[in-house]
Amino acid sequence: MAINIVLERPAEYGGTDYDGLWKKMIHELFEEFILFFVPSLSEDIDFSVKPEFLQQELFREVIDDRRGKSIADQIVKVYLKDGKEKWILVHIEVQGNADPDFAKRMFRYYYRIYDKFNKDIVTIALITDTSNSYRPDTYHYSFHGTSLTYTYNMFKFTDFKESELMESANPFAIAILAAQYANQTRNNDEKRYRFKYKLFKMILQKAHYPSNEQRMYIASLLYFIDYLLQIPVELSKKLRDEILQTKEGKQMVYIDKENLPLSWAELEVIFRKEGEEKGKKSVARNMLEEGMSVELVAKYVTLSINEVKKIAEEM
Known part of the structure; x- marks a missing residue:
């Protein structure tokens, strides 16, 4: 076949x-x-x-x-x-x-x-x-x-209807949305910025301490949307700052907030590193800084409670 x-x-x-x-x-x-x-x-x-x-x-x-x-x-x-x-x-x-x-x-x-x-x-x-x-x-x-x-x-x-695509859990629904928005905003950077913000927020709502499978979805979508809906550098900076002010952005514990990638496509690299031991410790550290309990952190990053306690002691 x-x-x-x-x-x-x-x-x-x-x-x-x-x-x-x-x-x-x-x-x-x-x-x-x-x-x-x-x-x-x-x-x-x-x-x-x-x-x-x-x-x-x-x-x-x-x-x-x-x-x-x-x-x-x-x-x-x-x-x-x-x-x-x-x-x-x-x-x-x-x-x-x-x-x-x-x-x-x-x-x-x-x-x-x-x-x-x-x-x-x-x-x-x-x-x-x-x-x-x-x-x-x-x-x-x-x-x-x-x-x-x-x-x-x-x-x-x-x-494809926008409302139905937004309700779908399949990542290709968001990809089609992005393609529709790309056609609608080819000569309007501000409108494209708003659509891009909308899509990123939708994706990150599903990104709270994601599973490995969800990380792949998120990484692929962020990469796809970032390159398809390209906007000027100043709007990219604005987008980064605006996203970080949202509830979803504040809970993106997998991001190094002091060195946030200018290009959101670089988040793909971050997501793919999450499965590595170093990535797990980085996530655990960020979660602890957010005031999460040792037990909750251990559950989401698949480290032992003792390992998480050690990370907390080193902070």
Whole structure:
């Protein structure tokens, strides 16, 4: 089985490595990605076996377009719950404008992949274009009695309702929100700042002494949003200060408040270090400074009570 995932974006994002941002997040939160867009498929995959992302050189010649378009693609090897090995193709494409030949190109990818690997294929097209009329989800061919129709999953970001995305616990709901906001604020830094503040606060509400799984969610989202919704340096500083004044910001005990990263993307590094012994001690120290009990600190950072007491004595 292969899943063909295609991302089409408008030109408004400028120099941002948009395909790279999505590729990174899909790689890190692959289970959540499948759960959000193809929940029926997620029920069949055994995610207790870590997906294996294979080298793209194995199949790049199959889907490379003659027009030299920029393509970022991945193959993911997964196992189903019945023990069968399957391959999932993750294909992300960056394109500046709505392409009238998009559906035809998707069909070409489909039959090339099928012919090369003889795998079942699920195609997912993610469309960030803001035009209501551009909805390329079907390719139809007919010529003197010979015809075929190829239909695939197409998700238009503008179709998602903001209220529903905000209620979802899936990190890709926030990612789509960020993409919507990026389109709405391409020429308005102040408005983008407000949206960015809103998203960061939403994320950090879930970040109070997070589990390892939550840290991955938070790290990936902070990185994604920070680069997608880029704002001037002075607004970044303002954002940092404003967040620290919120209840959520004050409880971000995993941050060194005296040396807070200017770029919120650097929080990703902090989160990933939380699993290390040094990171645990840093978190414990910050929690103790906030007046938390030794027992509570020990519970959240998975250190023994004696270890936490020792940290408290050294403060």
